[in-house]
Amino acid sequence: MQLIADNLACARGARTILGGLSFTLAAGEALVLVGPNGAGKTTLIRTIAGFLPLAGGSLRLDGGDADRAIGQQSHYIGHLNAVKAGLTVRENAGFWAEFFGSADAGVAEVLRRVGLAALADIPAAYLSAGQKRRLGLARLLLARRPLWLLDEPTVSLDADGQRLLADVTNEHLASGGLVLAATHVPLGLASARELRLGPPVAA
């Protein structure tokens, strides 16, 4: 499986943020986006997820399911955790497992993996920022999807949480997954290429 971007351009409204971007991401590879604030890391990730329309160029996932959009074969971890304060930790994870059509039996195992097993029955409203982040990251493990789009995934994670993120990401890569991550801190990935995005383009 390969994610191929050819001469990609991304825009927010009428303003072009990125242009002429070409890269190939093969199975088992991670591409780390680095660059100053405003360089367009989030814009690129949101364009690949399909939230923003392509401003130019082409983007395709070779070897993927041709009937589904790239976004539907991706996990997207954005700045927000998609955690419902009114549901318990277990209900939050259970909903995403059901929504993504995977077996409910895995929920307990995933919660144990992200270190929230002991908190499974408390409302997510009582979680700390780092614990909410772990619950958000649990989505990555609840359903298998080949492409992971991670936008600053380490935000509010402690050292242990960052190690956990590195472990699950490396396992995903080892099983032939693709990872595209925007970050300011090293993620601790076994094999990662870097894609440096330039400073913001003047309007």
Add this chain to the structure above:
Amino acid sequence: MTPLLALVKRDLKLALREGGALGTALGFYLVVVAILPLGLGPDLNLLSRIAPGVLWVALLLAALLSAARIFENDQEDGTLEVLALGELPLELIAAGKSIAHWLSTGIPLALLSPVLGLLLNLEPSAYGVLVATMLAGTPAISFLGAVGAALTLRSRRGGLLLSLLVLPLYVPTLVFGVSAISAASGPPGSFGPPFAILLAISLASLVLAPLAAAAALRLQVQ
């Protein structure tokens, strides 16, 4: 089908647990209907004549109040973006959330109506018809409200814009809802046509409104 069911179940659970939206809608409905006779004076004939119209208008406004928030919570905590990446098309997501809104707000409002009819001296024979028309008409209110909610999702203080956009769409439901109630006390057979049109409006919005809401959501997740 399972993702859709999971979404509806989750929304109902949240509506029951957080209670705020339903409480606001029911409270608003009660307050408007309770305060109106105080302003109009103790003319029981007048009250019973205007009761169906007053109940319908108050129900529309109460439902609109809560419909404004159909997508808001999901947008604020990032859930909407993740929902958009699921197997379920956005059209069905909008439909599922509208159904959950109808089940958690539309039906309770319709069931509260006979109690409020009492305050307005509604004729006892009209109670059954009142609830029937409201159950038939409230799906349109939830589904059309979802279109407005999706359009005004990211505009701060979008409430006014929402009512300007959505209330005109509610007019057919209001007109045929009230005329069905008054037709029920007329000659036999006159209840059927307005009630059938009311059902038709609900069914049409059930099909068309999710398409419009999904188109608006696609712009909102940019």
